[in-house]
Amino acid sequence: MNNEGADPVIAAFYRAALEPAQWSVALRAFARLAGGDVACCFLKPEAGAAPSRACVTGLDEQAWEHGYRRYYHALDPGYAVLIRGPLGRMHLMQDYFSEQLVARSEYFQDFYLRAGVRYSCSGVVPDNGAFTILSAHRAAGQGLYDRNTRSQLQRVLDHLPNVLRLRDTAQQAQAHGALAWEALDTLPRAILLVDAALRLVFMNQAAQRLLAAMPPARPLLALRGGSVDVRASQLQQLLAQRVRLACAGLACHRPAPLYACDENGRPALEIGILPLPVRMGVGGTGDDGAAMAMLSLRPLFRAGRRHWPGTAERPCGLTGAEWALALALADGVEPAEYAQRRGVRISTVRSQIQAILAKTGTRRSSEVASLFSALEWDAGAPP
Structure with missing residues (x-):
């Protein structure tokens, strides 16, 4: 698995939402994160229908177009696994298909194994009434997936609905300048864009609501003098260091999110730091702008919740x-x-x-x- 972790891969997908030519770059990064060479992201309009839109890396184009899209998609047993359970979860197909089943399967014997792949980790998210499937594939010699790799791939899948929303807004926008801010404003996740000195460049509506809901006397995160400030000095130093690295385009050696704790010492706010490869100037034109980092904020342990938290909420x-x-x-x-x-x-x-x-x-x-x-x-x- 790529030792840089999921953050650069997530950033690559956000860039692909803004620049369609970058989808192949994002898919290659996703494949490396999975410890393999093959990855695909495709739209399936309905059960049984052939994929209507796809981006594939590491797989022979003829195998995909004339093999999977024309015939074997209807036999793919993994799709049945994906739509049976809750959407938005990465599944290790090695947990569902035994060697005996693989040996009897036309899909595996005549297509999948012949294409040079054996193990997959796949997830599906809703996409305008259809389903987008994101999957990574390994050859037999690259071995089974471990749970840590699955959790890193899950982090990417958790961001995919926002990436798709950003993509749709980009397609609707006629000018790149309108896209940059309006698209981020539509995301349900609280997003801050900051420069290398933690100065705020942009804050979407979800972030405005989140900061407004924090206790004014002791907020976990606040804006002071136009810069992002967290209450704990040690956390502030670590956040500043991570943001500088992200803006410089350097690999993040500790890609896990940071956690701001409340007055009782409980982690109450998750702060994800993602590099933003697109340089954005005034008006979001992308010309002569400074490199930035994206801060993704998520509150934890909200009152009144009475269910067992999913992977993304723990x-x-x-x-x-x-x-x-x-x-x-x-x-x-x-x-x-x-x-x-x-x-x-x-x-x-x-x-x-x-x-x-x-x-x-x-x-x-x-x-x-x-x-x-x-x-x-x-x-x-x-x-």
């Missing part, structure tokens, strides 16, 4: 098992008791605790309990 990149354990520790459950309740080895629970400590930046179980205490989430069993 803080600090915790898995479902780690999240369940963190909440149990917050409720005062001892590790040995938790292991007995779940019917797992205590060594498994200890390994999960170590993973939670690493992801949350805590040093002991008691700090984990303090961090996740008094949350508004329902701690029932995950789906």
Whole structure:
């Protein structure tokens, strides 16, 4: 997997939304992130219909056009997996198709394996009444996907609906200057564009609403003198460093989001930092502008939520098992008791605790309990 993480890939997809010629670049970056050479993004207007629009990298064009699009799309067992469950989730097809099934499948034997690929990780999102499918593929020699790679690919898929919305606005806009600001303003995610010195260049409506809803006395993030400021000085320094690197076009060595904590020490605001390859001048013309970074803001632990959070909502990149354990520790459950309740080895629970400590930046179980205490989430069993 690409050690730079998902952030540069996400940025490449946003650029592709603004510049259609960059879709192939984004797909190649996505394939590298997946540890393979093949990736595709295509629109399927309805079940059973051939893809009506596609961008493919690493696969022979004839294999795609005369193989998949003309015939094998109707036999693709992966599509049935994607539309059975909730949309917006990356699936490892290795979890669904055994070697025996592959050996009996016309799709696998006559098309997929002959095209030089064996394992795929795929997800689907709605797209104007149709479905856009994003998938990465590995050859047999490149091995199975691991869960960490799947989580990085999931981060890209989480942004795809916004990328598509940006793409649609770009297609509707007659001038690039109208596109740059109006398209970002339509995104439901709070977005700030800043320069290398953290000076605000643009803030969309979702960000305005988010900042207005923060407590005026102790806001987690605020605008002071036209610059972005977070309450914790150490976090401010780290944010400034990440933004400088993003604006300089350098690889982010720690691509995970940053978390601003509330007065009780709980992570309350997720801050994603993405490089913005498009240089934008005054009016968004793209001429002689300064390089910028995009800050993507997402509040955590909103009051009144009573469901088990999905992958994209769990803080600090915790898995479902780690999240369940963190909440149990917050409720005062001892590790040995938790292991007995779940019917797992205590060594498994200890390994999960170590993973939670690493992801949350805590040093002991008691700090984990303090961090996740008094949350508004329902701690029932995950789906």
